[in-house]
Amino acid sequence: MFFASDNAGPAHPSVMNRVIAANAAHQMPYGKDTIMDEVTARIREVFEAPDAAVYLVATGTAANVLALACYTQPWQTMFCSAVAHIEQDECNAPEFYASGAKLTLIPTDDKMTPDALEAAIATQTPGNVHGAQPGPVSITQVTERGTVHSLEELRALTAVAKAHGCPVHLDGARFANAQVALGCSAADMTWKSGVDVVSFGGTKNGCLGVEAVVFFDPAKAWEFELRRKRGAHLFSKHRYLSAQMAGYLENNAFLDIARTANANAMRLADGLRAAGAQFLHEPDANMIFARFPRAVHKKLHDAGARYYLWDGPLEGPADELVAARLVCDWSITTDQIDTFLSHF
Amino acid sequence: MFFASDNAGPAHPSVMNRVIAANAAHQMPYGKDTIMDEVTARIREVFEAPDAAVYLVATGTAANVLALACYTQPWQTMFCSAVAHIEQDECNAPEFYASGAKLTLIPTDDKMTPDALEAAIATQTPGNVHGAQPGPVSITQVTERGTVHSLEELRALTAVAKAHGCPVHLDGARFANAQVALGCSAADMTWKSGVDVVSFGGTKNGCLGVEAVVFFDPAKAWEFELRRKRGAHLFSKHRYLSAQMAGYLENNAFLDIARTANANAMRLADGLRAAGAQFLHEPDANMIFARFPRAVHKKLHDAGARYYLWDGPLEGPADELVAARLVCDWSITTDQIDTFLSHF
């Protein structure tokens, strides 16, 4: 009953098997491996973007900050939700990689609204040398609160960005979970909706540690390569990144894995709802924020269930509500979910 | 006949098997996995350093630059050989991670001499605010030219560093190859010889992509953790780094793998010597720099042998000497070596 994070489960066989298969013979290092050629072609196909520049790195933070750095001058500010991963969970890596640029936070506990984004950009004073200059907008999909922007919502945000000349980055650490939730194409959720560069996550969705950065404008390719190397993120035995991503994309495994994870979360959410739990955010993908009585939480904890308590201490009145974050990956079984629910 | 680099061969079974085994059940992310506990204990044992702080990253450049950054203020300069990897092959990553510090190059085509290091440090003017202040000394072992510092040589260099108050970093991308060449202990080659922090390489010696950074002074631990995270080098599914390193250290596999690689290189070197090749540097470990006639080089190339031509173009008089860099990893077979030599 491990619901703490989707970064704690095993890699999916479709991924692992390609890694094992890659461990034969010699391959050129530093991204010149033949598997990477397959990956590039496949990502261009998946994204319907024949000119896209495609690169692999091993961590989600690396994907985000390298992508953003290619669109951010040191005297600019990047716009993001106040709860964005790049703000809360990357220990100043965005500022480091962008040579000391700033983040401007859009006040929200989940999605940015277009109005709030507009207000944040509008308070900037481009051309005034005293203030930070407007830089890129970063949107997270699935959000840090488990919700998914509809294509309409995405486009409303990117329209605001574009109106101010701001490029758009999509933090897609849970890209596939969002895509299957929306039932749209990868292109729909990116360049067809105004996204310039995407962090296309693999790690949380069944890989060992790989993320693709996809630039729809290949003009950024060389700068990205230099930034990746300078950031110490260019793998010599790159084949093992390529192999993960190749297995992940093969036969749309990434969508199947995400579908399983989302279905797990929906089964859990349905059970929680039936048991009277309240949701802090309506779950759209594989992540649930729910309130239930402390007494239930203690029973779950004693039974070995693992998840983050979002709000409220372990000790206190038994009938008081606490809040929990529950994340499902593909490897959670329905049995585990049902056992979990049986404690309510 | 792939002699281009030791980063192009497959991972060793002792490493790969642990990665496969790690792909079961759930593990806490971000270095809190139980396999990392094993790794830390084992590295402390290997280095006879019960208090050492031990961390894993995925690339050799990350290990070097994060280790050095912990010992370098932005207004300092790091001392290294003019041919050091940190100077020639890391695209300004050391300067990036050290917030704009400088490298001072010791003129040499291979090892630094203590006199040359002394001269370089002595030209600095600590306490003079106009110049860069002296920072750490970085020594590469095995060197970029395939030679190995004796313990006496190492200690002569660290003595110079210590006399000036400069901490010492060892770039051990090929640490195990050097250790078996010297027949010494890991402790001998590090803290017993005046080394403060070591990049203990795994990738080039049979891993997929993992390096340990070992601080003999644990006071640097927390700073390293913050720098690693801020550099986007903290893996969420850290278990896959831990598993590689665990397999690498188990039963001293790292030494066995290096012994095989070095033996391969010695077989090749002996054959080359017998065939009349000249050596640019006397090979000590698993890397050879040799001169032989262009005609031989062309035959080898046509036969599918792969290695870097170090000096001299492909075309030219048949009897003119060209220089080649030949690197052996554990996976090169004696058959391949003998076939290679048969073209002389």
Place this chain on the structure above:
Amino acid sequence: MFFASDNAGPAHPSVMNRVIAANAAHQMPYGKDTIMDEVTARIREVFEAPDAAVYLVATGTAANVLALACYTQPWQTMFCSAVAHIEQDECNAPEFYASGAKLTLIPTDDKMTPDALEAAIATQTPGNVHGAQPGPVSITQVTERGTVHSLEELRALTAVAKAHGCPVHLDGARFANAQVALGCSAADMTWKSGVDVVSFGGTKNGCLGVEAVVFFDPAKAWEFELRRKRGAHLFSKHRYLSAQMAGYLENNAFLDIARTANANAMRLADGLRAAGAQFLHEPDANMIFARFPRAVHKKLHDAGARYYLWDGPLEGPADELVAARLVCDWSITTDQIDTFLSHF
């Protein structure tokens, strides 16, 4: 009728005369001039801090960001008011000088409250490697809105900072204006109230361009010298900075100049109040934010009055209120103020 800023008037004779006097004979460069000895002694006397480390730079931004950088690690965040100069008017210089650290903004349109500061620091998670670590707190005195923290208010803020182990910086671009407003000593407003380092402004209060950075803990001295040099802020002909500051401090000229500026502003504020103007912030020093009818504003503008319109466009209904920022320096005459007021 120039009320646009206190950086637009001439230097005060007490300052200018020392600059002219300094232009004789030779002086050692880079802060080794004899006038600097006088300045250091005098600042220690003024601040009742015999061990203070004292340095001069030429701009307020340089003073702020060099002082803050000495207390900020790259993975930390600095806390300040959302309207602080370091946030709004320094084009990412704080982030640049602190090697990519972050700013955390306390929501307010003027002073931070201790509760809001506490809330901002409390949301940080020191020891959690994913988030920025808490760094220094920067307080502005006189605030950007023309108000002055009482000593009680200052101490309540620094108490919050100290409780979390955060060092405290005071942005005193208008230090003297605040000091005369409070009628306290320089020590009262700094180290006796928990301030660790102060940007002691000269430029806005009658100098040509000089600010002192005063560290009450001299342990930061050498780091500051290196950061100043590396930031290209160490003057070769430093005597001209020293001379300004010497004249500024002589016979407490800095307090007299500020007293004049504040008195000018009070005369203006009294007149505005009598004329029915509303204040956005109650003016405490030499800066006024007032609303009055657009018709009056147009008359003033046509009469040659200069100031920033804070809110509301030039064109619109004549009786609608606009907001203006009016700043007085020592050189504004009572005649100019009275002429200005005559247009109401």
Place this chain on the structure above:
Amino acid sequence: MFFASDNAGPAHPSVMNRVIAANAAHQMPYGKDTIMDEVTARIREVFEAPDAAVYLVATGTAANVLALACYTQPWQTMFCSAVAHIEQDECNAPEFYASGAKLTLIPTDDKMTPDALEAAIATQTPGNVHGAQPGPVSITQVTERGTVHSLEELRALTAVAKAHGCPVHLDGARFANAQVALGCSAADMTWKSGVDVVSFGGTKNGCLGVEAVVFFDPAKAWEFELRRKRGAHLFSKHRYLSAQMAGYLENNAFLDIARTANANAMRLADGLRAAGAQFLHEPDANMIFARFPRAVHKKLHDAGARYYLWDGPLEGPADELVAARLVCDWSITTDQIDTFLSHF
């Protein structure tokens, strides 16, 4: 008898008088002062460059590093002489302002030769992601050793740079001294010889503290403004920089001042030569490196002469030669020079 540096003497009356005159009435801050309009027009005239972008800063290091940063990506290296001010005397400011770029040193104790520059650039591997990429070339004129590149020498260096696509920066801390030494125009020594941006020094040649950065390609203008502000080098009371530069340029005062300084140095050099002193470098402008017996040095020192001992300790055999650096500014009198020489 102050020959220690040309940054230790007083400002020239032509400069000082404009500063005093500027201290009247109000002026717009941050470079919007009317005096700056005059300066821009005059510099364009002096450099015969009607489109040049012109900016003022207060220190030579600021001029150099801001100019270079506009032409340097963080993954590039800047080429300069091993004895360049940007290498030896700026405490890593070039690396700081260029976000961690590197310097590649051309081995020389004075001028770079075109061959040595070619060799240094040719060892770079543009397009190879592992190494630093070639960036700008910085040439110092007058050199740090008191010699002046002829226009032919300058053009030979810039031709090498241009052949590799490297932009060219001229560190002209002693620009006027070089210009009068060559008897050429400012345009001859800059854009007509392939220079893209120049640090046009004022401080060492009779100003209080002002340098102009002149871009012959105005496309860099806005980036420079942002970098200057972010570096904390934009003066609020900018008029005092403008006034210095205005006085410096008026009636070609800068050339007259330099002519005096150079003539002083020539008188001193002639006397030294007559007295049997040897020159380490043939003096071309206002700086002399000469060897003479330690006994003479001691007599001079006891007589109050001040200069840097370049080589050799104060104590030792009386007839042993020591080396001294002797710098003349405009304010040295012929009497002082003759008194100095009388000790030989």
